[in-house]
Amino acid sequence: MNATLSRRLREHVPLLVTALLLVTMFSVGSVSYQGFFSGQVLLNLLIDNAFLLVVAVGMTFVILSGGIDLSVGAVVALSTMVSAALVEHHHWPILAVVPLVLAIGAGAGWVMGWVIHTFEIQPFIVTLAGMFLARGLCYTISVESISITDSGYTSMAQARIPLPGGMFVSPSAVIALLVVVAAFVLLHHTRWGRNVYALGGSEQSALLMGLPVARTKIGVYAVSGFCSALGGVLLTFYMLSGYGLHAVGLELDAIAAVVIGGTLLTGGTGYVLGTVLGVLVLGLIQTVISFQGTLSSWWTRIVIGALLFVFIVLQRLTALRRRA
Amino acid sequence: MTKHRLFWPAAVLAALLLANVAFTPDFFAVRIKDGHLYGSLIDILHFGAPLILVALGMTLVIATGGIDLSVGSTVAIAGALACLHISESADPGGLGTVLTAAGLALLVALVLGSVNGFLVSRVGVQPIIATLILMVAGRGVAQLVTDGQIITVTSGPFQLIGGGYWLTVPFAVVLAAAMVLLTALLTRSTALGMLLESVGGNPVASRLVGIRAQRLIALVYVFSAVCAAVAGLMISSNVSAADGNNAGLWIELDAILAVVIGGTSLAGGRFSLGGTVLGALVIQTLATTIYTIGVPPETTLVFKAVVVIAVCLVQSPKFRAKLSHRRRSGARRGSRSESAAPANLEVGR
Numbered sequence: 001m002n003a004t005l006s007r008r009l010r011e012h013v014p015l016l017v018t019a020l021l022l023v024t025m026f027s028v029g030s031v032s033y034q035g036f037f038s039g040q041v042l043l044n045l046l047i048d049n050a051f052l053l054v055v056a057v058g059m060t061f062v063i064l065s066g067g068i069d070l071s072v073g074a075v076v077a078l079s080t081m082v083s084a085a086l087v088e089h090h091h092w093p094i095l096a097v098v099p100l101v102l103a104i105g106a107g108a109g110w111v112m113g114w115v116i117h118t119f120e121i122q123p124f125i126v127t128l129a130g131m132f133l134a135r136g137l138c139y140t141i142s143v144e145s146i147s148i149t150d151s152g153y154t155s156m157a158q159a160r161i162p163l164p165g166g167m168f169v170s171p172s173a174v175i176a177l178l179v180v181v182a183a184f185v186l187l188h189h190t191r192w193g194r195n196v197y198a199l200g201g202s203e204q205s206a207l208l209m210g211l212p213v214a215r216t217k218i219g220v221y222a223v224s225g226f227c228s229a230l231g232g233v234l235l236t237f238y239m240l241s242g243y244g245l246h247a248v249g250l251e252l253d254a255i256a257a258v259v260i261g262g263t264l265l266t267g268g269t270g271y272v273l274g275t276v277l278g279v280l281v282l283g284l285i286q287t288v289i290s291f292q293g294t295l296s297s298w299w300t301r302i303v304i305g306a307l308l309f310v311f312i313v314l315q316r317l318t319a320l321r322r323r324a
Numbered sequence: 325m326t327k328h329r330l331f332w333p334a335a336v337l338a339a340l341l342l343a344n345v346a347f348t349p350d351f352f353a354v355r356i357k358d359g360h361l362y363g364s365l366i367d368i369l370h371f372g373a374p375l376i377l378v379a380l381g382m383t384l385v386i387a388t389g390g391i392d393l394s395v396g397s398t399v400a401i402a403g404a405l406a407c408l409h410i411s412e413s414a415d416p417g418g419l420g421t422v423l424t425a426a427g428l429a430l431l432v433a434l435v436l437g438s439v440n441g442f443l444v445s446r447v448g449v450q451p452i453i454a455t456l457i458l459m460v461a462g463r464g465v466a467q468l469v470t471d472g473q474i475i476t477v478t479s480g481p482f483q484l485i486g487g488g489y490w491l492t493v494p495f496a497v498v499l500a501a502a503m504v505l506l507t508a509l510l511t512r513s514t515a516l517g518m519l520l521e522s523v524g525g526n527p528v529a530s531r532l533v534g535i536r537a538q539r540l541i542a543l544v545y546v547f548s549a550v551c552a553a554v555a556g557l558m559i560s561s562n563v564s565a566a567d568g569n570n571a572g573l574w575i576e577l578d579a580i581l582a583v584v585i586g587g588t589s590l591a592g593g594r595f596s597l598g599g600t601v602l603g604a605l606v607i608q609t610l611a612t613t614i615y616t617i618g619v620p621p622e623t624t625l626v627f628k629a630v631v632v633i634a635v636c637l638v639q640s641p642k643f644r645a646k647l648s649h650r651r652r653s654g655a656r657r658g659s660r661s662e663s664a665a666p667a668n669l670e671v672g673r
């Protein structure tokens with residue numbers, strides 16, 4: 001095997017491990033549990049995790065650029081809250097609410113990116129403040145959960161798109177897949193996408209090469225904010241309510257999905273499709289635990305933590321070997 | 325005086341305390357009832373004690389340029405283990421049982437801290453991510469320990485840790501003060517503090533002058549976990565119950581905030597234990613103030629966000645440079661237009 005090929009293979013090791021893990025988990029589940037081996041179980045993974053998928057895709061951009069965004073869960077919660085308040089209390093039409101929420105999310109991300117870039121403050125502390133602010137703003141709207149009875153939202157929540165073989169998906173799942181496709185094109189086939197990778201590889205070099213570091217960095221957080229807001233819209237469809245405690249800990253799930261999907265936490269290396277695999281793995285853990293029945297749901301968090309541990313150590317080992 | 329690094333945290337604390345007097349005139353009143361000290365100030369110290377402890381551990385971690393997100397989970401695990409042990413023992417009120425329970429919690433904290441320390445110092449994972457793992461999994465472990473229930477215990481000695489009084493002062497305050505003093509002695513009367521700052525300031529240079537950075541870094545994570553475990557014992561003892569879900573929720577953020585308000589730089593390299601204690605008290609006073617004003621307590625988060633951003637901006641060299649540049653250019657413009665008046669030159673200086 002020649003050197004380039006082996007290096008390329010090694011870069012894909014985390015991705016291959018994730019794919020293998022996914023297949024193994026699905027096979028073991030299919031053998032162990034009645035009714036597990038069906039296309040609908042796979043489609044349900046997409047339906048139940050559509051919002052996580054969208055948020056994780058946004059997080060992929062940020063982590064690829066060498067940053068981190070801890071505000072995503074809070075922005076999701078704020079989006080559900082704003083949607084619910086506008087629809088229920090002010091009777092806005094759904095077509096006006098959704099663009100506004102998306103604009104708020106993208107705007108919030110843009111501001112955070114601007115602060116990070118302009119004042120050179122660590123991303124994690126800025127997005128932490130963003131997280132506090134967004135959660136706090138939820139409570140200034142309402143401390144209680146607001147449930148949605150608007151017909152536009154309920155019909156979106158109940159809509160199912162039939163597929164051949166008696167299977168179906170929800171519109172949210174389709175939106176999430178479209179986001180994945182858009183992110184794939186943006187990241188792997190545009191100049192801006194290359195800039196994101198360059199920024200994550202080495203900000204210094206990117207600057208010296210004359211790449212638009214400021215625009216790229218701020219853009220990355222704007223994309224993440226937009227994706228969080230869209231995730232919030234999808235979660236609103238899913239939960240039919242707005243609540244300040246929605247999506248607590250979602251930032252961790254999103255980071256876990258990105259890492260399990262083979263994106264390096266130091267930035268510069270990774271794939272959008274890896275993140276999709278990561279989200280599917282997280283979803284499958286939940287499915288297996290619910291099929292098992294006897295295991296309590298908090299095992300999910302423990303298993304996710306353990307997986308994160310394994311993958312991070314794996315990343316370090318491959319990184320060390322590459323340097324050696 | 326404004327140059328002293330404890331000036332700003334102390335000023336904010338004083339301002340917050342004074343603001344409270346406007347709403348509750350007898351805010352500063354401290355009286356003795358049944359041999360215990362009572363009053364709002366005592367309450368702030370009492371309820372702030374766990375936060376002071378967690379922030380204490382966090383200060384040393386941040387001094388080395390790291391961060392520990394897992395303290396909230398450690399708080400929950402420690403409380404859960406201690407309560408489980410006490411509730412299952414034959415003699416829940418016995419001193420031996422409580423000491424074993426506390427020992428068990430501290431032992432587990434040692435293990436958890438070592439895992440964090442190992443990941444950061446040996447494997448070389450970024451601290452945010454390394455401790456994130458335990459933050460995610462830890463809540464699950466705490467739930468597993470309590471079996472998803474809230475374990476309530478009735479044990480006199482255990483209740484002393486967080487809810488009891490010792491020589492009229494809340495025992496939690498005594499415990500926190502003792503830990504702070506001990507840490508201050510260990511770090512400031514020995515070279516340990518300087519070594520930690522050196523590792524945080526420049527790890528490579530520290531290694532070259534012969535400091536065993538790896539061991540020091542692992543040590544601060546263990547210390548942070550132990551502090552969190554003691555805080556966990558306090559929190560669960562104060563309510564005589566362990567709640568795997570909510571015990572210590574968001575405490576890592578409050579602790580980071582306390583450290584930052586106290587003037588410790590997040591970039592590492594210098595720390596101030598006194599500042600951290602002031603910072604923790606500022607946060608606790610803020611929470612108390614919000615309760616007394618009657619604003620929904622959940623909106624505290626908005627205030628905290630504003631404080632974080634303000635403090636970080638002030639700490640950011642770029643922001644300072646821009647601000648002083650603007651001030652200087654503004655002054656220059658001012659002095660140019662009135663260049664005849666030599667007194668104005670003072671402004672530019």
